[in-house]
Amino acid sequence: MKPIILALSSLNSVNAHYVFSRLIANNIVTKDFEYIRPLPLKNDGSDWTGVLAPLTDPLSLAFRCGPNATTSGPQTKTMEVRAGDTVGFEMGEPHFRYGNFDPYDVPRLYHPGPLTVWLSKAPNDDLDSYTGDGDWFKILQVIERTEQSIELDKRVLFQEYPSTRQWGAYLTPNWNFTIPATTPPGKYLLRFEHIQAGIVDGSYVAKTQYYQNCAQISIVNEGSRIGTPGPLVKIPGTYADGQPEFIWDDWDMNFDIKKFKMPGPAVWQG
């Protein structure tokens, strides 16, 4: 029998999706799209096939802050945080449900794949009109499991899901990380990105799926050390269409996550 998690993974690839809709800051999990630039969702949040369909083109503008996301933010709140603070995200509504089947009880990062977080400073601190066309740098990359990774419940996953191929953020409902202590003060877009493999089944080839949303934050830094973030990149522009590292076989039980090489710039440590 094929492991069910992989069956669900294939199913999800057709119609499923998840959103980084809740910013975590100052130990508060904020409301859906309160600090995240909104998507044109229906009020009942039921639009699975429209704007929440997975994005498959990493060269499109939608790759920046999500399909149909607003390109400016006057309707979005901006959260003040200090450089060095712990912030995070929680996956929010709407989210894909598979009946009442755990692990689909709460919104989660349903797909196996790498998680990254990025920052881009708005020119003249004008975040409301900033479209994100400036420079971006990466501040977090989660590939292998860490102490924040969730325990994968074998009763649900049934099988065989060797630790050598478990992605760190797989099925997580939320994740916390640090804004580098030497980040220059100013107003920033904080972008969350998660990627699902391009091939989900040995016999079925699908395009890589990209999930991303942007929060608005204002970073205060009264410290004596102000760093120079980098490497700087443009988004879109970090990955090619058909990026080879993002095509792997979810059915391959021999896949070794330690051999995965994340394309794109190095993480800025601050």
Ligand SMILES: *[C@@H]1O[C@H](CO)[C@@H](O)[C@H](O)[C@H]1NC(C)=O
């Ligand atoms: C992240 O922080 C929030 C708020 O403090 C907390 O509710 C959540 O459990 C944390 N997540 C993890 C994985 O530690």
Ligand SMILES: *[C@@H]1O[C@H](CO)[C@@H](O)[C@H](O)[C@H]1NC(C)=O
């Ligand atoms: C979302 O964007 C796509 C193109 O990227 C477009 O075809 C579609 O009509 C848009 N939907 C809404 C609700 O704006």
